Amino acid sequence: MSKLGLWQQFIYYYQHNGSYVLQQFNRTFLISIYGVLFAAVVGIPIGIFISRNAHLGNFVVEIANFIQTIPSLALLSIIMIAMGLGVMTVIVTVTLYSLLPIIKNTYTGMKSVDKNVIDSGKGMGMTKWQLLYLVRLPLSMSVIIAGLKNALVIAIGITSIGSFVGAGGLGDIIIRGTNATNGSAIILAGALPTALMAILADLLLNFLQKWLQPKGLRN
Amino acid sequence: MVEESPMVEFKDVTKIYSKSKQPAVEHISFKINKGEFCCLIGTSGSGKTTLMRMINRMNSVTKGQVLVNGKDVKKFNLVNLRRKIGYVIQNNGLMPHMTIRENIVLVPKLLKWPKEKLNEEAERLIKMAELPESYLDRYPAELSGGQQQRIGVVRALAADQNLILMDEPFGALDPITRESLQNLVQNLQMQLGKTIVFVTHDMDEALKLATKIVVLHDGKLIQVGSPEEILHHPANKFVESLIGEERLSEAKYETVKVKNVMTAPVKINLGASLNDALAMMKERHVDTLLVIDDDNHLKGYISIADLQRKYPHVSSVSDIMLPINATVGPEEYLRDNFSRILSRNGQYIPVVDAERKLIGVVTRASLVNVVYEKIWGEKKPATEELEKKAN
Numbered sequence: 221m222s223k224l225g226l227w228q229q230f231i232y233y234y235q236h237n238g239s240y241v242l243q244q245f246n247r248t249f250l251i252s253i254y255g256v257l258f259a260a261v262v263g264i265p266i267g268i269f270i271s272r273n274a275h276l277g278n279f280v281v282e283i284a285n286f287i288q289t290i291p292s293l294a295l296l297s298i299i300m301i302a303m304g305l306g307v308m309t310v311i312v313t314v315t316l317y318s319l320l321p322i323i324k325n326t327y328t329g330m331k332s333v334d335k336n337v338i339d340s341g342k343g344m345g346m347t348k349w350q351l352l353y354l355v356r357l358p359l360s361m362s363v364i365i366a367g368l369k370n371a372l373v374i375a376i377g378i379t380s381i382g383s384f385v386g387a388g389g390l391g392d393i394i395i396r397g398t399n400a401t402n403g404s405a406i407i408l409a410g411a412l413p414t415a416l417m418a419i420l421a422d423l424l425l426n427f428l429q430k431w432l433q434p435k436g437l438r439n
Numbered sequence: 440m441v442e443e444s445p446m447v448e449f450k451d452v453t454k455i456y457s458k459s460k461q462p463a464v465e466h467i468s469f470k471i472n473k474g475e476f477c478c479l480i481g482t483s484g485s486g487k488t489t490l491m492r493m494i495n496r497m498n499s500v501t502k503g504q505v506l507v508n509g510k511d512v513k514k515f516n517l518v519n520l521r522r523k524i525g526y527v528i529q530n531n532g533l534m535p536h537m538t539i540r541e542n543i544v545l546v547p548k549l550l551k552w553p554k555e556k557l558n559e560e561a562e563r564l565i566k567m568a569e570l571p572e573s574y575l576d577r578y579p580a581e582l583s584g585g586q587q588q589r590i591g592v593v594r595a596l597a598a599d600q601n602l603i604l605m606d607e608p609f610g611a612l613d614p615i616t617r618e619s620l621q622n623l624v625q626n627l628q629m630q631l632g633k634t635i636v637f638v639t640h641d642m643d644e645a646l647k648l649a650t651k652i653v654v655l656h657d658g659k660l661i662q663v664g665s666p667e668e669i670l671h672h673p674a675n676k677f678v679e680s681l682i683g684e685e686r687l688s689e690a691k692y693e694t695v696k697v698k699n700v701m702t703a704p705v706k707i708n709l710g711a712s713l714n715d716a717l718a719m720m721k722e723r724h725v726d727t728l729l730v731i732d733d734d735n736h737l738k739g740y741i742s743i744a745d746l747q748r749k750y751p752h753v754s755s756v757s758d759i760m761l762p763i764n765a766t767v768g769p770e771e772y773l774r775d776n777f778s779r780i781l782s783r784n785g786q787y788i789p790v791v792d793a794e795r796k797l798i799g800v801v802t803r804a805s806l807v808n809v810v811y812e813k814i815w816g817e818k819k820p821a822t823e824e825l826e827k828k829a830n
């Protein structure tokens with residue numbers, strides 16, 4: 221089959237299954253986002269909490285590192301044994317993987333806030349909460365968002381694999397392609413939007429990172 | 440009248456940081472009165488910062504008591520205590536993500552002042568910092584180090600704090616900028632009558648700004664006193680070394696009084712015979728004698744030249760006595776009389792008290808010693824030795 225043939229097939233596929241692809245695109249996106257959001261809800265407070273104690277901080281980051289070293293397919297399978305097939309299994313896996321970059325970056329961000337600034341905030345009579353939301357969070361926002369960005373890109377990759385445990389999404393299209401004879405065009409039809417999504421997520425969060433960066437810190 | 444309680448009082452204060460056995464400061468007691476500019480001085484690690492931070496409870500007190508306005512700091516609400524005390528640190532501690540305006544009115548904002556009042560306050564304080572109003576909407580990074588620290592200083596006044604703590608606030612600035620900031624702080628302190636606790640390791644800075652200097656070494660209090668007291672009566676070698684050889688001898692020279700360098704006069708009674716006078720001149724190796732009456736009042740002098748000329752014809756000291764115009768008092772400063780003594784034809788100048796009683800002389804030779812010590816420093820404390828001689 222000629223190269224042109226592949227692209228023709230690819231376009232043909234999109235012409236006839238456009239709405240299906242879009243639906244799977246959304247599904248992958250939402251699974252990834254949910255996973256990352258759960259991880260953020262858990263991970264950011266953990267990161268803030270452990271930044272007060274270096275020993276605890278290192279310990280927790282070690283655990284998150286350990287989770288990260290488990291191959292994603294293996295972790296997915298282990299969780300599937302516990303939770304069965306379906307979308308929740310994927311979301312939990314994504315959450316577990318997202319924890320590391322989120323906790324690590326929150327921890328690093330919090331730690332890297334200038335000690336002098338914290339000292340003067342305290343010395344001027346800020347309460348712990350005021351210090352957190354007026355000083356420590358704004359000043360580590362950009363590092364925290366960088367963590368979310370890493371998490372989201374990883375999450376999109378894992379969600380594509382997640383189709384193996386019946387979560388649906390763009391991975392479904394890829395699997396369909398691998399099962400079909402001459403399925404290259406179909407594989408491409410699933411893979412390309414996945415890659416595109418990862419790139420877009422990266423761009424979007426870069427933008428968000430810049431936008432949320434406090435003005436006084438922009439160069 | 441009831442005595443006003445001091446702004447800050449340390450009562451036998453000891454601080455031991457957790458995980459360390461050595462106390463960072465121990466058994467510190469002293470008072471800082473309202474309106475005083477108190478400099479804590481000492482070498483690095485002597486406990487200056489530790490001591491200062493106990494005032495606003497940035498450090499806890501291990502033993503003893505720290506009182507602010509007569510009340511133990513432990514009895515204050517922590518946050519309220521800190522909002523009432525201005526706090527300036529070396530690297531200005533401005534919030535990099537807030538505008539200068541937001542930085543200046545941070546404490547008033549924590550205290551929930553209404554918005555118009557916040558703006559008023561920001562404008563008032565930027566004037567005080569001697570910076571243009573347009574800077575209010577800039578970010579700290581857009582200001583120079585000296586300008587940032589100006590903001591750091593006025594920020595500590597934003598909620599009308601009466602007590603301000605400063606920890607080596609100008610340590611990181613170049614000498615010229617530092618001096619202008621010192622002037623700013625000094626003016627503010629004088630105009631507004633604030634009480635300032637100022638940590639420094641720079642004796643020049645302390646001598647320039649302080650009304651009270653507290654010298655610390657190895658966590659112990661070595662000396663408390665006014666700049667003059669520290670300069671002229673350093674408690675020990677350590678304080679002397681802090682002051683420095685040069686400043687020390689300068690200070691000593693500045694304060695040498697006539698009585699410190701005068702020596703015993705060679706004198707003779709008005710009624711004595713010229714024979715006695717001649718014998719005394721020979722014995723004491725001098726060519727003039729100061730003449731006194733029975734009550735030790737200085738009457739004049741006689742010289743060997745007149746004696747020789749008139750010897751056989753007159754017989755009493757009073758017959759050849761000449762008047763003396765130039766005298767000095769014992770409490771006068773030597774530096775004010777230096778040229779007067781040197782320019783006089785004679786070798787010495789008599790020292791008389793308020794009743795014109797003769798108590799000593801200052802010779803050219805004793806001036807030599809003083810100049811020698813000023814220029815080359817000294818091995819022994821000069822004034823004490825000379826005082827001994829004079830008594």
Ligand SMILES: Nc1ncnc2c1ncn2[C@@H]1O[C@H](COP(=O)(O)OP(=O)(O)O)[C@@H](O)[C@H]1O
Nearest residue numbers: 456459463481482483484485486487488489490
């Ligand atoms: N947070 C701390 N924990 C333990 N030891 C400290 C701490 N801060 C200061 N010290 C120790 O206390 C002593 C006095 O320190 P400090 O008050 O900072 O001195 P200075 O301000 O005069 O340089 C030093 O020996 C220092 O090592």
Ligand SMILES: [Mg+2]
Nearest residue numbers: 487488489638
């Ligand atoms: Mg210090």
